[in-house]
Amino acid sequence: MNARHAVHFAAVKAESARAVPSCADMPTNPAPPTAALAPALALQGVSYEYAPGIPALLEVHLEVPVGQSLALLGANGSGKSTLLKILAGLLMPTRGRMLAWGTPLDRRFWQDDARASAFRRRVGLLMQNSDAQLFCTTVWEEIAFGPAQLGLEGHALQARVQEALELLQIGPLAGRSPHRLSGGEKKKVALAAILALKPEILLLDEPSTGLDPRSQAWLAAFLSQLHAAGHTLVLASHDLDLVGKVCISGVILGEDHRVMASGSIPRLLGDSALLRQANLIA
Amino acid sequence: MSIPAAVRKSMAGVLALSQKALASEALAQQPGLWQSLHPAAQVLVVLGLLLAVGLSRNLLLLAGLGLVGLALGWASRVSLRLLAAVTVGAALLAGILALPALFNWVRPGAPLLFVHHFGPPGSDAVGLLFWRVPAELWVTRQGLLGAAFLAGRAGVSALLAAGLVAASGVPAFLEALRMLRVPELFVSVLALAYRYIFILLAVAQELLVARQARTVGRMPRKLAFPFFFSALGTLWLRSWLLSEEVFQAMLARGGVPGQFRAPRACAPRWKLRDWAALAGAVLAVILAVAPARAG
Ligand SMILES: Nc1ncnc2c1ncn2[C@@H]1O[C@H](COP(=O)(O)OP(=O)(O)O)[C@@H](O)[C@H]1O
Ligand SMILES: [Mg+2]
Numbered sequence: 129m130n131a132r133h134a135v136h137f138a139a140v141k142a143e144s145a146r147a148v149p150s151c152a153d154m155p156t157n158p159a160p161p162t163a164a165l166a167p168a169l170a171l172q173g174v175s176y177e178y179a180p181g182i183p184a185l186l187e188v189h190l191e192v193p194v195g196q197s198l199a200l201l202g203a204n205g206s207g208k209s210t211l212l213k214i215l216a217g218l219l220m221p222t223r224g225r226m227l228a229w230g231t232p233l234d235r236r237f238w239q240d241d242a243r244a245s246a247f248r249r250r251v252g253l254l255m256q257n258s259d260a261q262l263f264c265t266t267v268w269e270e271i272a273f274g275p276a277q278l279g280l281e282g283h284a285l286q287a288r289v290q291e292a293l294e295l296l297q298i299g300p301l302a303g304r305s306p307h308r309l310s311g312g313e314k315k316k317v318a319l320a321a322i323l324a325l326k327p328e329i330l331l332l333d334e335p336s337t338g339l340d341p342r343s344q345a346w347l348a349a350f351l352s353q354l355h356a357a358g359h360t361l362v363l364a365s366h367d368l369d370l371v372g373k374v375c376i377s378g379v380i381l382g383e384d385h386r387v388m389a390s391g392s393i394p395r396l397l398g399d400s401a402l403l404r405q406a407n408l409i410a
Numbered sequence: 411m412s413i414p415a416a417v418r419k420s421m422a423g424v425l426a427l428s429q430k431a432l433a434s435e436a437l438a439q440q441p442g443l444w445q446s447l448h449p450a451a452q453v454l455v456v457l458g459l460l461l462a463v464g465l466s467r468n469l470l471l472l473a474g475l476g477l478v479g480l481a482l483g484w485a486s487r488v489s490l491r492l493l494a495a496v497t498v499g500a501a502l503l504a505g506i507l508a509l510p511a512l513f514n515w516v517r518p519g520a521p522l523l524f525v526h527h528f529g530p531p532g533s534d535a536v537g538l539l540f541w542r543v544p545a546e547l548w549v550t551r552q553g554l555l556g557a558a559f560l561a562g563r564a565g566v567s568a569l570l571a572a573g574l575v576a577a578s579g580v581p582a583f584l585e586a587l588r589m590l591r592v593p594e595l596f597v598s599v600l601a602l603a604y605r606y607i608f609i610l611l612a613v614a615q616e617l618l619v620a621r622q623a624r625t626v627g628r629m630p631r632k633l634a635f636p637f638f639f640s641a642l643g644t645l646w647l648r649s650w651l652l653s654e655e656v657f658q659a660m661l662a663r664g665g666v667p668g669q670f671r672a673p674r675a676c677a678p679r680w681k682l683r684d685w686a687a688l689a690g691a692v693l694a695v696i697l698a699v700a701p702a703r704a705g
Binding site: 213216217218241242244245246248249252253255257260261262263264265266268269272273274275276277278279281282285286305321322325 | 579580581584601604655656658659660661662663664665666667670671672673674675
């Protein structure tokens, strides 16, 4: 807990400083040549504890092949958000290890800021809480933040932001404050902010919560398009309708924070005893 | 210490109002005088006018600057009621602070309005706690003039600043500071503060509503005090948890801790009207300094 405090405050201080302007030498592809055969992301016996003795995840084995559309199903508190944050490289497993395109992401890897940042750029995370995800003063800045970390400026930056605004059809929102938008608009802005980085893998944490029916339908279609375009998706949700439309295979996290079942989506969604046991249907 | 309904209502009112006042983005999207200027020009012009207000030795000039402030606000579609409230509020506050300096006991000067003669007739000094002060108490000319200047300057300054912020919004102001090469450390602290004010206001409002929804009638005296502190605790905890997630969100988008970069677009070009507005502000400063030199 104390360590986390320290990291956080150091970071806020550091963020204000924004001194050293050298990101250009960042490697764009940290993966070794054998990467094509390896799964995009893999977890081997991963456990995570926020506080000692209180597990949020227990001994999770997981493989996300390139081009997969994987559902992460589980009741509230089963550990979906924690798992996605581990896959996004924001939390380090307490036990077990993680691999990305075949490379083990160990302590040494994360200590190299440039490599860590390059990895996180290839893996976009849509957070469950839009208010945390959106931290800039305007929608334009919000979308520009990621590309700006790559060193994009001026016309190149403007073109990149424009592209993302058009992709999500939110051009008219560009000058507004993100935290004053509706829930659906916030989700679109957050998606645009991630897609502006052109990530290969998209991790989505309960993207349909708080959306009205039309936005939900739009979201399902949009995510299916992204998958068809070659993106690898991991979608955490208990919205079985969305999962059924977007995902091919799935993993169910039980309320004991362990993997309860995995398989193709039709098989998982067809097993009502299993779904009831996982607290996904009443 | 139960919270009276009136206080509770006004708390909710203040929260709602401050949120509204900060969220001037609706105006920023509309055409208007301030909005049509280059962001850097906006800040320079308002700084120039504020400098003129601070330097003015002439009530007429101060009144003129006040009219300019009103005109700018009006031409930028800012609510005149908001401007009036801000101006009068700031002037009153400054006036109250200047109140003691009106009297010859605090600041000697030419008598303008006789108030009272203390002590026995004919005496010219009386004891007041540890001091001896003149027996006659009056309002001085210098005191009144000084108070009028202080209140006027505060009112007009608030009028000018509120007009710009209401018209263009805080984000544009922050962007302008970046364009003017104000150190990023300073700008990002302001930006973070702006963000957290919103979050804190929203959370505070939520807590207030939740608390009202759960208590029927008046809260018992014994509970009101603990409630206040537990609410503060919740507020702090929630904003702290959120700020940790915000940091994670920055990392997730490729930020390197210690090297987060503010996005820079191409700055718009300065147009004729930007230079004209700047010239106007410079003129105001010259007018404010000139009579002092002549006299
Ligand atoms: N920041 C945190 N600090 C401490 N415990 C947490 C934190 N975030 C989540 N947890 C706990 O970890 C467990 C898993 O939470 P989470 O990953 O958010 O589940 P889900 O996303 O499936 O609802 C829960 O028991 C939750 O209370
Ligand atoms: Mg969650």
